[in-house]
Amino acid sequence: MHANRNKTVINRLGLALLPFALALSTNTLAADTAPDGEVEVLNWWTSGGEAKALGALKDELSDQGIGWKNMPVAGGAGTNAMAVLRSRITSGNPPTAAQVLGYDAQDWAERDGLSSLDEVAKAGKWDEVFPQPLQQFAKYEGHWIGAPFEIHSTNWVWANKSLMDELGIEQPKTWDDFIASLKKAKDAGYTGLAYGGQPWQDTTVFENVVLATGGADFYRKALIELDPEALDSATMTQVFDHLRELLKYKDDNSPGRDWNLATAMVINGKALYQIMGDWAKGEFLNANLKPGTDFMCFRTPGTQDAVTFNSDLMIMFDTDDAQQQQMQQTMAKIIGSPEFQITFSQFKGSVPARMDLSADKLDACAQRGYEQVKSAAKNHTLMGSMAHGYAAPASVKNAVFDIISSFVNSDMPSDVAAEQLAAAVQGATS
Numbered sequence: 001m002h003a004n005r006n007k008t009v010i011n012r013l014g015l016a017l018l019p020f021a022l023a024l025s026t027n028t029l030a031a032d033t034a035p036d037g038e039v040e041v042l043n044w045w046t047s048g049g050e051a052k053a054l055g056a057l058k059d060e061l062s063d064q065g066i067g068w069k070n071m072p073v074a075g076g077a078g079t080n081a082m083a084v085l086r087s088r089i090t091s092g093n094p095p096t097a098a099q100v101l102g103y104d105a106q107d108w109a110e111r112d113g114l115s116s117l118d119e120v121a122k123a124g125k126w127d128e129v130f131p132q133p134l135q136q137f138a139k140y141e142g143h144w145i146g147a148p149f150e151i152h153s154t155n156w157v158w159a160n161k162s163l164m165d166e167l168g169i170e171q172p173k174t175w176d177d178f179i180a181s182l183k184k185a186k187d188a189g190y191t192g193l194a195y196g197g198q199p200w201q202d203t204t205v206f207e208n209v210v211l212a213t214g215g216a217d218f219y220r221k222a223l224i225e226l227d228p229e230a231l232d233s234a235t236m237t238q239v240f241d242h243l244r245e246l247l248k249y250k251d252d253n254s255p256g257r258d259w260n261l262a263t264a265m266v267i268n269g270k271a272l273y274q275i276m277g278d279w280a281k282g283e284f285l286n287a288n289l290k291p292g293t294d295f296m297c298f299r300t301p302g303t304q305d306a307v308t309f310n311s312d313l314m315i316m317f318d319t320d321d322a323q324q325q326q327m328q329q330t331m332a333k334i335i336g337s338p339e340f341q342i343t344f345s346q347f348k349g350s351v352p353a354r355m356d357l358s359a360d361k362l363d364a365c366a367q368r369g370y371e372q373v374k375s376a377a378k379n380h381t382l383m384g385s386m387a388h389g390y391a392a393p394a395s396v397k398n399a400v401f402d403i404i405s406s407f408v409n410s411d412m413p414s415d416v417a418a419e420q421l422a423a424a425v426q427g428a429t430s
């Protein structure tokens with residue numbers, strides 16, 4: 001967080017290496033790999049919709065005379081990207097900036113290697129426009145360390161409209177209706193649920209079922225407060241029962257499938273629904289499809305009153321290079337600006353992270369989503385997503401991933417899964 005290069009070097013290398021550290025060029029840890037006039041940005045935005053959204057940032061920077069060196073690391077939810085970022089930092093070669101999620105942003109800030117965004121934040125009144133549940137992650141010890149791109153939410157269902165029409169399916173309002181509609185699709189020879197069998201996707205679906213089955217208070221107790229009694233409870237057993245039921249409607253080729261390939265199954269009319277964060281909408285929009293006409297979006301039945309959110313934060317790595325510092329501040333300013341927040345979400349599928357904007361230019365799903373995020377923020381039901389690093393630190397998240405994916409890929413009974421979940425979370429927190 002501080003501009004003090006030597007202090008940062010010492011923190012990272014430890015006191016024993018002090019003489020060596022001081023002998024290093026002051027640029028060793030600086031974000032100096034990007035050629036003059038360029039920012040190097042590590043991110044995992046590699047799908048069609050994601051790349052378009054990222055392109056909006058590149059264009060804005062280019063308008064201001066700043067070049068772009070992309071550092072893409074494919075892999076949803078950033079699991080691979082974080083490993084690459086760690087190795088770049090360990091080898092003393094940080095990028096100019098990186099896309100990160102909630103607890104990871106806090107983790108990087110704690111290591112004391114980030115540039116402060118306080119000046120830009122003050123000028124842009126970030127304290128007033130970004131919602132509190134997000135500020136908790138984008139600020140560290142009262143200082144802004146991340147520029148929020150958007151708010152995504154994970155409790156969405158994406159549906160193929162012509163399949164719904166063909167099968168006479170109305171938007172399901174309850175869990176039972178939801179399952180009945182999946183059954184209809186399966187009976188007619190379609191895949192009910194387009195599913196990507198990767199740990200973060202298993203947990204994205206799981207957290208939807210937690211919210212749908214137990215409601216907002218239960219979600220908070222179990223997945224945010226990590227209450228052992230909620231984790232190993234009759235309600236959690238029922239969550240696993242519901243998850244098991246849902247899994248009947250995926251196809252056999254789901255293991256390892258990327259999320260955007262699952263989205264393509266809905267786009268192409270092979271599958272009826274996908275449960276996924278609203279970055280999936282970016283894929284529909286990228287294929288020139290219109291909400292309400294070609295595809296439908298609705299909150300996962302039983303989750304209408306709450307929003308499980310995540311937000312991509314751009315963190316900037318501390319540097320002595322004055323040009324890089326300047327470009328970092330410019331980039332933060334662009335990301336937080338009203339115009340960019342709208343443009344980015346139009347491509348990305350998200351809603352703006354700023355709460356003070358007109359929704360006129362957003363599509364029908366995002367207009368509804370934006371209202372829901374705003375009212376959830378007021379009602380204390382805007383809750384962090386477990387799968388996307390906003391409910392618990394990475395150690396807990398990874399322990400949850402392990403249990404949920406073992407459940408998905410085995411015949412583990414529901415009560416055993418609940419017991420194991422509680423034990424794994426406890427192990428990760430003690």
Ligand code: BGC
Pocket residue numbers: 044050075076077078101152259279310311312388
């Ligand atoms: C990120 C999104 C991204 C999605 C799929 C989420 O964790 O917040 O920006 O589109 O993962 O990769």
